[in-house]
Amino acid sequence: MYNRSVRPFLTTRSLAPENQESPIHFLTKPIISYEYFYLRNHFNYPTLKEENFFFSIGGEVTQPQTFHLYDLLQMPKRKVLMLLECAGNKRSKFEPKVYGEQWEEGAISQGVWEGVSLKDLFQYTGLKAQAKEIVFEGYDFGEDKSKGKYLSYKRSLPLSKALHEDTIIAYKYNDQPISLKHGAPFRLIVPHWYGMASVKWVKSMDVVSYSFQGPYQTEDYVYYPYEDSDIDAYPVTTINVNSIIKAPLNFSILKKGEHTIKGIAWTGMGNVRKVELSLDHGQTWMEAKIEQEIKSHYSWVSWTFLWEFHKPGEYTLLCRAIDSHNRAQPMEAFWNRKGYGYNRISEIKVKIEG
Amino acid sequence: MYNRSVRPFLTTRSLAPENQESPIHFLTKPIISYEYFYLRNHFNYPTLKEENFFFSIGGEVTQPQTFHLYDLLQMPKRKVLMLLECAGNKRSKFEPKVYGEQWEEGAISQGVWEGVSLKDLFQYTGLKAQAKEIVFEGYDFGEDKSKGKYLSYKRSLPLSKALHEDTIIAYKYNDQPISLKHGAPFRLIVPHWYGMASVKWVKSMDVVSYSFQGPYQTEDYVYYPYEDSDIDAYPVTTINVNSIIKAPLNFSILKKGEHTIKGIAWTGMGNVRKVELSLDHGQTWMEAKIEQEIKSHYSWVSWTFLWEFHKPGEYTLLCRAIDSHNRAQPMEAFWNRKGYGYNRISEIKVKIEG
Numbered sequence: 001m002y003n004r005s006v007r008p009f010l011t012t013r014s015l016a017p018e019n020q021e022s023p024i025h026f027l028t029k030p031i032i033s034y035e036y037f038y039l040r041n042h043f044n045y046p047t048l049k050e051e052n053f054f055f056s057i058g059g060e061v062t063q064p065q066t067f068h069l070y071d072l073l074q075m076p077k078r079k080v081l082m083l084l085e086c087a088g089n090k091r092s093k094f095e096p097k098v099y100g101e102q103w104e105e106g107a108i109s110q111g112v113w114e115g116v117s118l119k120d121l122f123q124y125t126g127l128k129a130q131a132k133e134i135v136f137e138g139y140d141f142g143e144d145k146s147k148g149k150y151l152s153y154k155r156s157l158p159l160s161k162a163l164h165e166d167t168i169i170a171y172k173y174n175d176q177p178i179s180l181k182h183g184a185p186f187r188l189i190v191p192h193w194y195g196m197a198s199v200k201w202v203k204s205m206d207v208v209s210y211s212f213q214g215p216y217q218t219e220d221y222v223y224y225p226y227e228d229s230d231i232d233a234y235p236v237t238t239i240n241v242n243s244i245i246k247a248p249l250n251f252s253i254l255k256k257g258e259h260t261i262k263g264i265a266w267t268g269m270g271n272v273r274k275v276e277l278s279l280d281h282g283q284t285w286m287e288a289k290i291e292q293e294i295k296s297h298y299s300w301v302s303w304t305f306l307w308e309f310h311k312p313g314e315y316t317l318l319c320r321a322i323d324s325h326n327r328a329q330p331m332e333a334f335w336n337r338k339g340y341g342y343n344r345i346s347e348i349k350v351k352i353e354g
Numbered sequence: 355m356y357n358r359s360v361r362p363f364l365t366t367r368s369l370a371p372e373n374q375e376s377p378i379h380f381l382t383k384p385i386i387s388y389e390y391f392y393l394r395n396h397f398n399y400p401t402l403k404e405e406n407f408f409f410s411i412g413g414e415v416t417q418p419q420t421f422h423l424y425d426l427l428q429m430p431k432r433k434v435l436m437l438l439e440c441a442g443n444k445r446s447k448f449e450p451k452v453y454g455e456q457w458e459e460g461a462i463s464q465g466v467w468e469g470v471s472l473k474d475l476f477q478y479t480g481l482k483a484q485a486k487e488i489v490f491e492g493y494d495f496g497e498d499k500s501k502g503k504y505l506s507y508k509r510s511l512p513l514s515k516a517l518h519e520d521t522i523i524a525y526k527y528n529d530q531p532i533s534l535k536h537g538a539p540f541r542l543i544v545p546h547w548y549g550m551a552s553v554k555w556v557k558s559m560d561v562v563s564y565s566f567q568g569p570y571q572t573e574d575y576v577y578y579p580y581e582d583s584d585i586d587a588y589p590v591t592t593i594n595v596n597s598i599i600k601a602p603l604n605f606s607i608l609k610k611g612e613h614t615i616k617g618i619a620w621t622g623m624g625n626v627r628k629v630e631l632s633l634d635h636g637q638t639w640m641e642a643k644i645e646q647e648i649k650s651h652y653s654w655v656s657w658t659f660l661w662e663f664h665k666p667g668e669y670t671l672l673c674r675a676i677d678s679h680n681r682a683q684p685m686e687a688f689w690n691r692k693g694y695g696y697n698r699i700s701e702i703k704v705k706i707e708g
Contacts, residue, residue, distance in 0.1 A: 006370070097703070102605050251456050
């Protein structure tokens, strides 16, 4: 009863389906445990039955097959530290405001996924010459309230992405079987793409010779640059270069003196090359110190910056990450009607008192 | 491991000291259990020792005394369903933005507090004629980071408020001993005032003949109407008339047709007399149906309103509560520098799809 222990929790955005943010500002380790990994669902959780421990591969393959968890455990392993970020992360920051789940900064988490590269897996089935995409279907289904339709969750990957050596069908997370809420027993893990590509509860992989047109890649997870028209729309894929300032917290009140500014930065193309901070609204930029705790192409980096606040007053801190492809966080967000890929320069305000 | 249960959590605002919001939008019962009761602290939690089970009464009394929990259990009981709301609740909504903990709508919770009326308790000590205020000190102490000083938490109540029959020194919450995080073993419970008055971990009550000038009532918990000046400042006391819309969630996307709009409303003066909704930016108002689940002067009321959305488009819903003293939520928030008492008309936007 007399419990003094203090810990953060997931932040609830909705319960049916369950959508919860990671308390990312309050986590200090580079590997996030299940209990703090963000949850983003389209439907209620599926019930895990014996049949879920199988998935099938069919379509444009020379040898259609069904695989059991035990089969996968016999295959070569691939283990990668990888972040997943929801394409709607930071949606609440768009101006004008955008409808949908009002994610703040916590729809991102990372940890070690382990499984089999699809490139190895497809050795067992072969691929026909006309194979173009692989359609992944999850065991999750139900009414999609925003569409008023009963659906299952299905998305495709082009063959080139699917056969990247770090695109894996994972069965472990942080050396434990994947938990139900995160896709047990099999979750597709797609490096560098937003999280909607990493299909949970994988039921089947269907190799097709055409461009798959499911609603989760032709209606949702599409950038629509205009409010009233669908022209110039294009699909959401690669994670944008991005960052957050973890400390101090936005709108906090601090004492004069030295403060360590801390955060993380990440990208879906190459690596984070540089993180810069500005205290003069972007006129001049100073380089933060980057620490990559664990070597991985797919993880965020931590950064710190020591700053001494000499004078009381209100300060605006800007932070931008720049990746090895020279993509930098922009001064203006790319507004799009469904609110994906927000990566405007990160900003906090603090008040320094005497 | 295969846990499908879905539940909300507290939302973390800071961990040292611990400040966490109630997931109020996702709770349906009128009585909030400990695990969902908001947490608002000035310091780290005190360690509970044998001595904490005593508090002393001194100062301008005829008979100074120390009381043990067992003494209180022998006295007449007072049991009240009462809400507590942090004075900073909704602070994040102020425009221009205000520094400090960025509470959204969940720094409010309610349940059944049980203990002894101070009016009965002070029968045992008597009060001298010059008694003017009672200063309550908690066992919590430490560095107040915004002040750069070591302090304990102390606040006073004027005698008239302290001796109201529903101002109690509580030792139970929802029929259980109060948990450490909420003030065990003794918490002052002050009806109709914002939560800062309901001192936790009560250590002493000091009756004084003057106006107590502690920082938690002369620096913090003061309305400062101007950014650069302290003129016209006055202390935060009574809870403002207020409401929240619990469903639909802000910026949600809904299908055409009938939807039940739901929320709660409360006040620190009298009762909630009426809750009204507007779909035309405040030109016309329609009355919501109020349900008071449990009879209490100090609890919120639930309200519902059935509305049919005929046409796709974006809608703004406004909600205002009006109390029995004819206080209504205003169209403009009363801006104040430290961000207390926000009670502008509640607002959500929803998008209706065909």
